[in-house]
Amino acid sequence: MIQPPTRFGNVRRGWMTLIVMAALLSNSAPAAAQGTGRSLDIDLSIRSSGMGGASNAVFWGGDPNYWANPALLGLHRGTAFTWGKTQLVPGLASDVFLESRRYAFAYAGVGIAIAGPGPGDIRLDYGDSEGTDPNGNSTGVFNSYEHVESWSIGWSLSSTIETWAAFSGRRVPAIARYADIGVGFSSKDIDINLDATNLAGQASGTGKDHGLFVRVSPFVVHPQAAWPVGVDLAYGNSVLNYNDERIVFINAAQASPLTRMERSGLAGHFTLGVPASARAGASPAKNWLLDSLEPLISFGVARDWEHNSAGGIGSFYDVDRNGVEIVFANVLTWRTGHVTDRVGHIDGDTSGWGLGFHVGHAAGLRYDHATIPQAEDSGLPDVDRNGFMLFIDLVTLLDRGGPGTY
Numbered sequence: 001m002i003q004p005p006t007r008f009g010n011v012r013r014g015w016m017t018l019i020v021m022a023a024l025l026s027n028s029a030p031a032a033a034q035g036t037g038r039s040l041d042i043d044l045s046i047r048s049s050g051m052g053g054a055s056n057a058v059f060w061g062g063d064p065n066y067w068a069n070p071a072l073l074g075l076h077r078g079t080a081f082t083w084g085k086t087q088l089v090p091g092l093a094s095d096v097f098l099e100s101r102r103y104a105f106a107y108a109g110v111g112i113a114i115a116g117p118g119p120g121d122i123r124l125d126y127g128d129s130e131g132t133d134p135n136g137n138s139t140g141v142f143n144s145y146e147h148v149e150s151w152s153i154g155w156s157l158s159s160t161i162e163t164w165a166a167f168s169g170r171r172v173p174a175i176a177r178y179a180d181i182g183v184g185f186s187s188k189d190i191d192i193n194l195d196a197t198n199l200a201g202q203a204s205g206t207g208k209d210h211g212l213f214v215r216v217s218p219f220v221v222h223p224q225a226a227w228p229v230g231v232d233l234a235y236g237n238s239v240l241n242y243n244d245e246r247i248v249f250i251n252a253a254q255a256s257p258l259t260r261m262e263r264s265g266l267a268g269h270f271t272l273g274v275p276a277s278a279r280a281g282a283s284p285a286k287n288w289l290l291d292s293l294e295p296l297i298s299f300g301v302a303r304d305w306e307h308n309s310a311g312g313i314g315s316f317y318d319v320d321r322n323g324v325e326i327v328f329a330n331v332l333t334w335r336t337g338h339v340t341d342r343v344g345h346i347d348g349d350t351s352g353w354g355l356g357f358h359v360g361h362a363a364g365l366r367y368d369h370a371t372i373p374q375a376e377d378s379g380l381p382d383v384d385r386n387g388f389m390l391f392i393d394l395v396t397l398l399d400r401g402g403p404g405t406y
Helices: 015-021 046-050 072-073 157-169 172-180 284-292 394-399
Strands: 077-085 098-108 110-115 121-132 136-155 179-193 202-220 229-240 259-272 297-312 311-326 332-341 348-357 363-372 383-390
Touching: 046 311, 046 348, 046 363, 046 383, 072 098, 072 110, 072 136, 072 179, 072 202, 077 394, 098 311, 136 157, 136 202, 157 179, 172 179, 172 202, 259 383, 284 348, 297 348, 332 363
Parallel strands: none
Antiparallel strands: 077 098, 077 383, 098 110, 098 121, 110 136, 121 136, 136 179, 179 202, 202 229, 229 259, 259 297, 297 311, 311 332, 332 348, 348 363, 363 383
């Protein structure tokens, strides 16, 4: 069970104590195995939530989940904005939300993502509580929350080689099509404010992540083939909060570490592109439309394993995640998955869908929805998650001169 600080002022907490204890959703393991900082333990990707949270090696789709594995950030292109909002404990409290606004910028295999300072941020809002003085008199209502500002960087060797080849006018080396490797790093500053009237309810710290990604593509058919198909296999590994930052609420002797999450994942991906006959003699505008619908079919499967602990010490708990994603004509997406967290009493299915449209390879918008289970013995309904992603690749747009040229 999630443990809040043992003392953070005179507060008529009521629902708040229960909320703090339940807010982690799929990571509701014993405190001995779990660190503090709930906002860093909940995956921000709505897309991966529909796939059971399996995302450590999921490299396709235009928005790989760099929150789970920062190495995937090198696979982004152009500028992207992602937003997500989740009511964490429906059936228990109506004012507990996790909301994120993040920006990513990528070119030539190097991706950078930020969430604050400025317009982007990540906030876990626990709702309002009422403070009291020693005599039990109200001192007013205040808001309890966790706020995160982060930056990440990732690099993909294959994407760098492809960009270099394009600028130099050379043919892309075969190695870039058949294999890739990437690395990444994230830094996340977290401020926790559970009681605005007492310093014992306030703390801050910095979690750091590193990640690795490897892809091999044993079967690749040229895009101009009669039936362009591709088969890819990938492996991802990351350690979130590897620095075991300790969060001090009252004094150093009672400091609590962030949750160290050691994740590894496998993924397979199959694509079927637009046949060459459809492009033969096509106008520039039609080719842009065909690019928008490619691949015609995308089918991916993923499996993740989590090994979590409170700062890498004491007991631990494991979470298994697996998922499937099918995309039709780059417009309609269907997802399903399963989460198994026996310590947290979660053994249930996830589901999700997405709807979007791309303008060639230059821009796109997608809305995502996911449903995930809570603890089986909680009596609480499933959690609905919602978000959208908007991206634009100015290099591609300017290079082709817009939809009228190709």
